[in-house]
Amino acid sequence: MSFGDGEGALTARSEGSASRTGLPPVLRLRNVAKTFGGAVALGGVSLDVAAGEVHGLLGKNGSGKSTLVKILAGFHAPDPGSSMEVDGQPVALPLKPGDFRRLGMSFVHQNLGLIPSLTVLENLRLSALTSPGRAWIDWKAERSAAREALETFGLRLDILERVDRLSPVNRALLAIVRAFEDIRSGLEGSGRPGLVLLDEPTPFLPREGVEKLFGLVRSISDRGSSVVFISHDIDEVMAITDRVTVLRDGHVAGSLVTKDASHDAVVQLIVGRELARSAPARTARKVERPVRAVIEGVEGPRLAPCSVTIAQGEILGLTGLIGSGYEELAYLVFGATRAAGGTLALDGAEPLELPAMTPRRAIDRGLALLPGDRQNASGVDSLSLLDNMFLPDVDRFFRRGLLDHRAMRQEAEALGKAFEVRPNDPIQKLSALSGGNAQKVLIARWMNRKPSLLLLDEPTQGVDVGTRQQIFAALRAAAADGMSVICASSDAEQLAEICDRVLIFARGRIVKELVGAEITKDRIAEATYASLDGMGALPPDERPEDEMQ
Numbered sequence: 001m002s003f004g005d006g007e008g009a010l011t012a013r014s015e016g017s018a019s020r021t022g023l024p025p026v027l028r029l030r031n032v033a034k035t036f037g038g039a040v041a042l043g044g045v046s047l048d049v050a051a052g053e054v055h056g057l058l059g060k061n062g063s064g065k066s067t068l069v070k071i072l073a074g075f076h077a078p079d080p081g082s083s084m085e086v087d088g089q090p091v092a093l094p095l096k097p098g099d100f101r102r103l104g105m106s107f108v109h110q111n112l113g114l115i116p117s118l119t120v121l122e123n124l125r126l127s128a129l130t131s132p133g134r135a136w137i138d139w140k141a142e143r144s145a146a147r148e149a150l151e152t153f154g155l156r157l158d159i160l161e162r163v164d165r166l167s168p169v170n171r172a173l174l175a176i177v178r179a180f181e182d183i184r185s186g187l188e189g190s191g192r193p194g195l196v197l198l199d200e201p202t203p204f205l206p207r208e209g210v211e212k213l214f215g216l217v218r219s220i221s222d223r224g225s226s227v228v229f230i231s232h233d234i235d236e237v238m239a240i241t242d243r244v245t246v247l248r249d250g251h252v253a254g255s256l257v258t259k260d261a262s263h264d265a266v267v268q269l270i271v272g273r274e275l276a277r278s279a280p281a282r283t284a285r286k287v288e289r290p291v292r293a294v295i296e297g298v299e300g301p302r303l304a305p306c307s308v309t310i311a312q313g314e315i316l317g318l319t320g321l322i323g324s325g326y327e328e329l330a331y332l333v334f335g336a337t338r339a340a341g342g343t344l345a346l347d348g349a350e351p352l353e354l355p356a357m358t359p360r361r362a363i364d365r366g367l368a369l370l371p372g373d374r375q376n377a378s379g380v381d382s383l384s385l386l387d388n389m390f391l392p393d394v395d396r397f398f399r400r401g402l403l404d405h406r407a408m409r410q411e412a413e414a415l416g417k418a419f420e421v422r423p424n425d426p427i428q429k430l431s432a433l434s435g436g437n438a439q440k441v442l443i444a445r446w447m448n449r450k451p452s453l454l455l456l457d458e459p460t461q462g463v464d465v466g467t468r469q470q471i472f473a474a475l476r477a478a479a480a481d482g483m484s485v486i487c488a489s490s491d492a493e494q495l496a497e498i499c500d501r502v503l504i505f506a507r508g509r510i511v512k513e514l515v516g517a518e519i520t521k522d523r524i525a526e527a528t529y530a531s532l533d534g535m536g537a538l539p540p541d542e543r544p545e546d547e548m549q
């Protein structure tokens with residue numbers, strides 16, 4: 001994600017914010033290795049994180065980043081021969097769960113690690129509330145500590161709200177604030193500089209969230225603490241880190257000082273080759289094509305009634321700030337969220353009432369939805385790759401009442417190969433795959449069904465820079481064959497690469513349409529943030545319209 005060159009654009013870190021000299025590395029890893037049943041996830045990684053440094057950890061899906069983080073969290077035991085120092089002191093491995101606190105580390109994992117049934121307050125103050133030797137809880141003091149922590153981050157949340165009622169964005173922000181709080185209280189007690197590890201914390205964050213997070217990261221590092229920042233977003237990494245280490249196939253492919261490195265050099269280190277940027281094939285798409293779907297007056301919790309028409313073979317992007325309504329449309333059309341009103345007419349057929357739409361009906365009519373919240377709503381972690389791929393249409397593998405396992409396996413293998421799923425073992429559980437590889441399985445599943453209208457919510461979240469290009473190419477090829485795609489995303493770069501048309505939403509309405517050559521990353525970002533001006537009046541050429549063709 002990057003947001004153009006305008007005011008508030010993500011800016012490169014100043015030289016003054018680099019690491020503190022004279023102090024031992026806050027974390028030193030030597031030859032850290034991990035094998036899972038013979039498969040090498042980490043092949044001997046050595047890495048120093050300096051005090052006060054923001055260190056980017058990058059690498060393709062499955063390169064070993066999360067495995068390394070999980071070793072530090074005491075979740076995985078590394079192989080013998082691995083060694084670790086914290087603040088210059090040797091630390092015995094494996095770590096036990098919870099040891100990281102004693103060592104001055106805190107984490108935000110991809111699944112955020114919040115307890116959904118507890119309140120914001122309870123989640124935020126979990127470490128403090130459960131710390132040993134605490135005889136009683138001063139709830140008044142806890143409430144004010146929680147409010148203060150949220151205020152520092154500019155996060156407006158009801159501290160008594162249950163976490164499962166929060167939006168995904170607010171959950172991510174809360175998890176990040178909690179990690180910073182944990183380290184801050186750790187700092188007070190121990191005098192250590194401390195280390196926060198952020199494992200892909202930003203995909204759900206709106207731009208203001210990213211800016212706030214970066215502001216906090218800078219202030220923490222300015223006070224001497226270190227941050228390890230894992231992300232697939234190269235622009236973010238270039239903006240916030242002092243140094244980057246790139247993992248490839250479980251080994252360190254290289255380390256770079258960020259201010260001396262170019263974007264392309266980092267990409268090359270990640271993928272191991274130069275990445276050819278494919279130009280969007282928009283020219284052929286100006287041709288008038290038959291209408292695939294007419295969505296009229298769709299209305300949802302954050303979406304005022306709005307209408308959208310999409311042509312056959314068109315890739316339509318939806319974007320805006322989180323909460324502007326763009327992120328709801330796909331779910332309302334698919335019946336995953338109940339619409340308050342509206343109709344959907346497919347290929348000239350009789351319109352269907354959206355409030356009566358259900359996912360089953362939508363699938364029967366040739367729709368498919370890839371939800372953004374893949375941890376909770378997309379795949380089933382405890383099932384195999386094969387089951388996850390064919391969950392929605394297992395019927396087609398029945399031959400005279402029996403399931404044709406061989407055909408399923410062959411098709412799953414071919415699909416995994418096409419989408420570069422690694423490891424490509426159809427009977428492996430989805431939970432054994434890295435986050436990005438799991439996302440590839442889920443994209444493959446829906447693409448394979450050849451829906452007439454594919455609804456995507458943040459489809460390449462957590463997917464590495466090389467695979468992203470393959471997914472874009474697959475989407476373009478499917479669109480050239482007539483599949484229509486609606487892609488909701490906060491990633492302007494992604495939309496600029498694949499879309500024929502982009503609709504920008506603000507306050508529940510469509511406020512701007514960009515077509516063909518108008519679609520650039522900067523134009524999308526500009527139109528998105530123009531809607532913030534004064535939060536009231538929009539510029540004259542961006543007045544809300546209910547109808548856009």
Ligand SMILES: Nc1ncnc2c1ncn2[C@@H]1O[C@H](COP(=O)(O)OP(=O)(O)OP(=O)(O)O)[C@@H](O)[C@H]1O
Nearest residue numbers: 036041061062063064065066067432433434435436
């Ligand atoms: N519990 C497990 N059992 C078996 N294999 C595993 C397990 N956890 C991870 N792996 C394998 O280890 C390798 C590294 O995975 P890891 O999750 O560390 O990658 P990553 O770099 O974090 O990827 P991503 O960017 O997709 O999150 C992958 O091949 C993965 O399939």
